[in-house]
Amino acid sequence: MSLSFLGATTPNPSQIIFVVDTGTAIxxxxxxxxxAFAIIREExxxxxxxxxxxxxxxxxxxxxxxxGETEAIADAGVELNLFRSELVPASTEAKKDFFAWxxxxxxxxxxxxxGSATRSTAWKRKxxxxxxxxxxxxxxxxxSRAVHAALEQQPTTVYVITSTDGxxxxxxxxxxxxxxxxxxxxxxxxxxxxxxxxxxxxxxVVNARNSAYRKAGRELAAANKKFLDAGQDPIVxxxxxxxFTAATQAELKRRGVTITLDQSGWSRADGTxxxxxxxxxxxxxxxxxxxxxxxxxxxQKALLPERAVLNMFLFVGPNDKALNATENLTAVxxxxxGTFQLLTTRRLEEFQAREAAAK
Numbered sequence: 375m376s377l378s379f380l381g382a383t384t385p386n387p388s389q390i391i392f393v394v395d396t397g398t399a400i401x402x403x404x405x406x407x408x409x410a411f412a413i414i415r416e417e418x419x420x421x422x423x424x425x426x427x428x429x430x431x432x433x434x435x436x437x438x439x440x441x442g443e444t445e446a447i448a449d450a451g452v453e454l455n456l457f458r459s460e461l462v463p464a465s466t467e468a469k470k471d472f473f474a475w476x477x478x479x480x481x482x483x484x485x486x487x488x489g490s491a492t493r494s495t496a497w498k499r500k501x502x503x504x505x506x507x508x509x510x511x512x513x514x515x516x517x518s519r520a521v522h523a524a525l526e527q528q529p530t531t532v533y534v535i536t537s538t539d540g541x542x543x544x545x546x547x548x549x550x551x552x553x554x555x556x557x558x559x560x561x562x563x564x565x566x567x568x569x570x571x572x573x574x575x576x577x578x579v580v581n582a583r584n585s586a587y588r589k590a591g592r593e594l595a596a597a598n599k600k601f602l603d604a605g606q607d608p609i610v611x612x613x614x615x616x617x618f619t620a621a622t623q624a625e626l627k628r629r630g631v632t633i634t635l636d637q638s639g640w641s642r643a644d645g646t647x648x649x650x651x652x653x654x655x656x657x658x659x660x661x662x663x664x665x666x667x668x669x670x671x672x673x674q675k676a677l678l679p680e681r682a683v684l685n686m687f688l689f690v691g692p693n694d695k696a697l698n699a700t701e702n703l704t705a706v707x708x709x710x711x712g713t714f715q716l717l718t719t720r721r722l723e724e725f726q727a728r729e730a731a732a733k
Contacts, residue, residue, distance in 0.1 A: 391524040397437035399537040401610040404621035405691040406719035408607035413722040425464035433457040435488035436520035455488030456495040506676035515540025539699035543658035561651040582639025587614040684710035
């Protein structure tokens with residue numbers, strides 16, 4: 375038998391893992407709104423429900439974020455939650471458990487991300503063979519760090535749903551980091567001096583800006599409460615600064631809500647806001663996708679006797695410019711025996727409509 379998932383067909387499924395981006399980006403107004411992830415969740419539940427008992431499966435939820443203390447750069451900056459610590463047979467009991475586990479994921483305002491499932495199972499990274507050839511200084515895209523966790527479980531097929539292709543970076547050395555720190559400190563000193571000439575205090579300006587964004591966040595929370603009380607979907611943003619993107623402002627306007635950014639205390643008389651310099655040192659620099667492709671190939675070879683198929687799904691908004699991301703993820707899929715699919719809310723709704731018509 376074969377299984378079809380969002381346009382990708384898997385013949386004779388035996389060991390399947392879903393790697394799913396549960397960050398808020400997919401639900402942002404510019405992407406697809408709150409409904410977008412609900413459809414993705416329903417499609418995963420539908421496919422798992424069709425798996426034969428001879429097939430083993432797992433689901434790994436991820437989002438960009440802190441992973442706490444880690445010895446490996448490749449593990450940093452990602453939060454993971456595994457349905458099970460290893461592949462599980464698709465029995466009736468396992469499916470029932472999975473349906474309950476997955477049902478609340480990104481289903482309630484304020485409860486987003488991997489931890490919104492009914493329980494959490496952390497990834498316990500296994501050591502790689504000494505001769506694996508993995509570059510310890512390479513930062514791969516966040517989704518690929520979740521794929522690493524998947525490959526350790528020996529799947530034959532992996533479905534990766536992501537809101538971005540991500541970036542490939544390499545850790546910088548201590549000397550470069552020191553130069554960057556000196557440049558940042560110099561910029562901060564100049565900023566403080568410029569403010570002092572205007573009779574202002576840098577800390578007060580920063581606090582005013584932060585207070586303005588917190589105020590906007592409270593206003594959005596109040597608006598979302600009204601939306602929910604009226605049976606409408608909430609407006610989801612990754613951070614309070616995202617309230618003022620064109621897409622979010624357009625959605626607020628469509629719903630009759632106005633949220634403006636209070637610039638008092640951190641802007642000049644002409645209305646221009648002070649450009650507050652960066653405080654943190656970026657401990658990385660850009661690397662090439664060819665570096666990443668080579669790294670992923672080595673990872674596959676080190677972890678599996680036969681390469682797992684990677685099917686890549688990129689979720690985009692109607693106005694997203696996704697040419698580069700499409701090229702990057704198409705290359706990943708092709709190099710790993712899989713296919714690439716571009717997803718939008720409209721396309722997801724079409725998949726659902728076809729499924730409903732086929733019943």
